[in-house]
Amino acid sequence: MELEQLLESCPEYAKDLKLNMGSVLRQTEMTERQTWGTAVCSAVASRNPRVLEAVLAEASRHLDEPALFAAKAAAAVMGMNNIFYRFRHLSGNEKYGTMPARLRMQVIRTHGSDPVDFELWCLAVSAINGCGVCVESHEKVLREKGVGEDTILAAVRIASVVHALAAVMDAVTA
Amino acid sequence: MLGVGEQFPAFSLTATVSIDKGKAFQPITGKDYQGKWKVYFFWPKDFTFVCPTEIAAFGKLNHEFQDRDAQVLGGSTDSEFVHLAWRQHHADLKDLPFPMLADIKRELCAALGILDPKEGVAQRATFVVDPENIIRFVSVNDLSVGRNPQEVLRVLDALQTDELCPCNWQKGDAVLKV
Numbered sequence: 001m002e003l004e005q006l007l008e009s010c011p012e013y014a015k016d017l018k019l020n021m022g023s024v025l026r027q028t029e030m031t032e033r034q035t036w037g038t039a040v041c042s043a044v045a046s047r048n049p050r051v052l053e054a055v056l057a058e059a060s061r062h063l064d065e066p067a068l069f070a071a072k073a074a075a076a077v078m079g080m081n082n083i084f085y086r087f088r089h090l091s092g093n094e095k096y097g098t099m100p101a102r103l104r105m106q107v108i109r110t111h112g113s114d115p116v117d118f119e120l121w122c123l124a125v126s127a128i129n130g131c132g133v134c135v136e137s138h139e140k141v142l143r144e145k146g147v148g149e150d151t152i153l154a155a156v157r158i159a160s161v162v163h164a165l166a167a168v169m170d171a172v173t174a
Numbered sequence: 175m176l177g178v179g180e181q182f183p184a185f186s187l188t189a190t191v192s193i194d195k196g197k198a199f200q201p202i203t204g205k206d207y208q209g210k211w212k213v214y215f216f217w218p219k220d221f222t223f224v225c226p227t228e229i230a231a232f233g234k235l236n237h238e239f240q241d242r243d244a245q246v247l248g249g250s251t252d253s254e255f256v257h258l259a260w261r262q263h264h265a266d267l268k269d270l271p272f273p274m275l276a277d278i279k280r281e282l283c284a285a286l287g288i289l290d291p292k293e294g295v296a297q298r299a300t301f302v303v304d305p306e307n308i309i310r311f312v313s314v315n316d317l318s319v320g321r322n323p324q325e326v327l328r329v330l331d332a333l334q335t336d337e338l339c340p341c342n343w344q345k346g347d348a349v350l351k352v
Contacts (some may be wrong), residue, residue: 077339085341101337108338137340168302
């Protein structure tokens with residue numbers, strides 16, 4: 001299903017989301033690549049197949065294969081890291097910080113896409129998965145790399161709306 | 175013997191890669207397999223006891239090594255023809271999915287420092303080498319003791335499992351630069 005059709009099928013109670021989706025994808029604070037990569041990784045992280053299908057259908061018109069790969073990779077690896085590092089933080093036991101993770105995360109090095117874009121996508125996924133320490137550290141890295149708060153917030157807007165849409169679509173199919 | 179942190183020596187050798195006539199031999203250099211990890215493992219002599227079990231065991235794990243962007247390369251000081259005859263002769267080696275280097279001039283083994291002083295052939299040495307050609311793991315057994323390829327895979331996994339994510343940032347640390 002195309003994104004436009006999916007949005008048309010949005011129930012009335014979620015009309016805000018339908019309209020937000022249009023506007024957040026037209027934000028000017030991010031590049032086209034950053035925008036659509038954020039939409040893709042957010043859709044993967046939000047776990048609704050119809051939203052994912054619709055977002056991918058549109059995103060593939062704006063992203064080349066390497067960018068698609070990297071956006072999905074961000075969702076994949078952060079899906080793991082958000083849980084792992086969030087635990088370390090939530091446990092309150094500093095000893096975990098000294099124990100090796102023993103988890104492969106090579107794609108962070110080998111994703112083959114722009115590092116700033118990838119970092120932005122990791123931040124978006126972390127916002128969705130709710131890992132505080134991940135959000136904090138990725139946000140810091142992004143600003144160190146010269147990305148402004150306005151760009152960062154633009155990405156988080158997309159993540160927020162995509163995630164909400166996914167919840168609604170889960171409810172609609174249920 | 176060369177150790178961790180040193181450059182793997184340059185080499186240019188003929189390797190036996192299959193038992194198909196006309197496709198059996200291939201020149202291989204240290205510059206091939208760009209961007210990949212390499213697992214070099216040497217044995218003393220073809221046609222002896224311990225070796226085929228180990229070699230076949232590496233063969234069975236080859237796809238796991240490939241999945242980790244690692245090329246397995248076996249070798250001894252035997253010629254490529256001896257390698258070919260051995261592969262044709264031994265059921266477990268017929269379809270070996272990786273090359274057997276023929277270090278017949280003993281130059282590579284000498285440069286690695288793994289020639290047995292008494293026997294003059296390669297000791298049972300294993301080297302895991304990263305894409306920058308740096309040795310990251312070395313292991314040698316005495317001539318009569320076989321290796322455990324699962325252990326080599328475990329080490330490769332561990333070597334590749336850096337915590338690359340800023341998420342492991344602790345308050346007060348400098349931010350990781352990837």
